[in-house]
Amino acid sequence: MSQVFHLSARLHLPSDEAFAYFTDKQRLESWLTAEAEVEPVVGGSYQLFWQPQDRENNSTIGCRITALEPGQLIAFDWKSPRQFKEFANSADPLTHVTVAFTSDGDFTVVHLVHSGWRSTAEWQEARQWQETAWRGALTHLARRVNGE
Secondary structure, three states: OOOEEEEEEEEOOOHHHHHHHHHOHHHHHHHOOOEEEEOOOOOOEEEEEOOOOOOOOOEOOOOEEEEEEOOOEEEEEEOOOHHHHHHHOOOOOOEEEEEEEEEEOOEEEEEEEEEOOOOOHHHHHHHHHHHHHHHHHHHHHHHHHHOO
16 A cells, blocks of 8 residues: 555645645634644644543643745645544654645645554555545535635
8 A cells, every 4th residue: 555645736826825724823723733833944843623621531642833935835744633643743764745736727626644553454555544534625615615
């Protein structure tokens, strides 16, 4: 099984606006998470909370932005949900997400690459779960933005 997966979505937005859906608190909270704490600078916080009342679980608590090029690219560490937390969230390094934005006429293509998955059965289960979750999230984002 692959240690990496790649997904993409076409958004009817300029790249700087598409980028904001990954860096702006209100936009992140409109499609991906219940609460976002993001400092859009290299080394800045990239913390998303699906259950804000339980910040230690189902969150990316402690994750940081590792690369940032406004309107073009953002990369950040990633933590897994509760069912994979025991092994995935103590791994060194954590899994890693890179999102690149490329213009295509009136659209921006969002390329999401999630890497760092190990080869054991439990890691592959976590990878499959995360790929399904990202696919659903990107589909939701495209529908929201494109009015589908």
